[in-house]
Amino acid sequence: MKQIAWRAILPKDTNVRWLLVITVLVFVSMSLLRPTMFFTLDNFSSMAFQFPEFGLLAMAIMLTLLSGGIDLSIVGVANLSGILAALVLTRLLPAEASALQVVLYSLLALATSLVTGLTCGLINGLLIAVVGITPILATLGTMELFTGIAIVITKGAAVFGFPELITFMGNGSLWIFPVPFLIFVVAAAVFAIILNKTAFGAKLQLLGTNPVAARFSGLNNTKLLLQTYMLSGFLAALSGIVVLARTNSAKADYGSSYTLQAVLIAVLGGVNPAGGFGRVGGLVLAILTLQFLSSGFSMLRFSNFFKEFIWGAVLLVVMVINYLTNTRRERREALLQAKECEVNAQAD
């Protein structure tokens, strides 16, 4: 009886359950190794400032992986939209602006950034769904293009110095919760609802599982892909805003390692890289695991390079474990079926 109660609480998906075990293990071991540093409110708050920017990018990657594609341009989109927003704040905003003007221009900057994200996503979507370029190549090209445009606009220099209202979005807290963390939570919740509760989510996963079947079931694949990549661009722009607000600057080559990190998180979180399957819960656990590892290792005075090594190793180990558990289950099921067939044959 007790077992049943446990099952109701734990995630239903085996891979996510494994991940939960890993997350808890990492958290507990870091807390035991550095109780006075890791297991503190200060550390929790500092971690909550750090992960939203790449967490949002991981969400964008997850979305496109689900559709059976990938979006390698997310970092380029984030930086370009951040830079355009930064230009609105530094070039258009008058020096002696009134409070109202600051609010209006800040809103304008946010809108610029999000519209840029949507436009970049639309370009990706058109290249993939209408022109027919493979997602990995199309977004590889647009990554260079968007980053390139950002470099041309800024001549490679950082744009900085924003009103307090903007920096609050990156560095402020509401009660004990950092604002970037709140942005992430809202985005994740909306994202989970979109994936699990809307027709779009169901269609997207069908498209990722089998695009031919999706088309013959009457889905408009072109429209779905356009929506997917626009949403991905939107999330990337959101991440760009968080970066802009937190670092008080925007730069064309910020976070170039984030693309691979985001793919890593999505796969670690159990998103099938071949499309169709993935859970937001898994993604969130993967983001938390990597942040715990990252902060923990910093406190243990390991270098960033060591973290890079561990991340790659963790990804590979998780993939192998998933493979082994899946094949074992498949083999067991096949064996059961064979037995049933035998029994049926004997009964006949």
Add this chain to the structure above:
Amino acid sequence: MWRKLLTRNEFYVALVVVGLCLVIGAVNPVFFTVGNLFDLVRNSVVMGIFSLGVLIVIISGGIDISFAAVAAFAMFVTAKILVPFHFQGTILVPFALSALIGTLLGLINAVLISQFRLPTMIVTLGTMSAFRGFMLAFIGAMEITNLPPAMIAFSRSFLVTIKQGRFTYGLHVSILILIVLAVLVWFILNKTMLGRGIYALGGDRSAAERAGFNIRRIQLFIYCFVGFLAGIGGIVHSALVRTARPFDLVGTEMSVIAAVVLGGARITGGKGSVVGTMLGVVLVVIMNTSLILLGVSSFWQRAVLGLLIIIGTGIPAYQATRRRRAA
């Protein structure tokens, strides 16, 4: 003959390359000087060696993004091993050592991909991060400048030298390595059963399996061979710049992949040629190094490369899409 030529992708890539050269040459005559052309060759060698490995992987329907990390690892560890005991021997030893280290790292990719049937992109993403992290955290992150004398001598070896006024320009000997490797890869792909298997695997995995190809063994070979090529590319790079810098090479993956794809290899597998790939490399290298000769600021470099990828892959993709819709 002509009609056959017109249907070949390589023909169009060659056309673009020639056109680009003519335009750049017309704007700035410096482009066609011996010095500049020899420099172009020198700048193409390492990317050319990498692109051969990427070509094989892409034909087989996979993708490898760890090769640059493998190359950096192999060349840096080679230097780290040879430098402490003041190695004085032949250049062959660093080459062999680096190729061996590359092959061993490739073997790790190969085992993960062929035995566990994991997606190639994700595996190589993981190993890229793991190899690079391992090297920088445990082996070293400081560049090594006092390379073995044989490597320094190699960096100054030229096939031919041409004197023009005060300057002497040389065609670097490393182009021979690229040519030998290109012929080797061409031979494997076109003249051996293994090569047929690589194309078959990329065309349709289950069909290849049913035709009797041993997929696991083919994949094992592919990823070890990419490691081997990466090892050689790495050591050539460090010899050319006369230092072993652990931070070099990583970051160039995407432009190598872009070069291979621009050269007509199909990213989903089953199609691609050595000639096309070499043309793709020349195209990307010219784009990267010669924009400045056109008077275009180097800030435009990435944007132009992006446009090149989009247009270069967009035209064939659009034609295919239209054919599919018409059918």
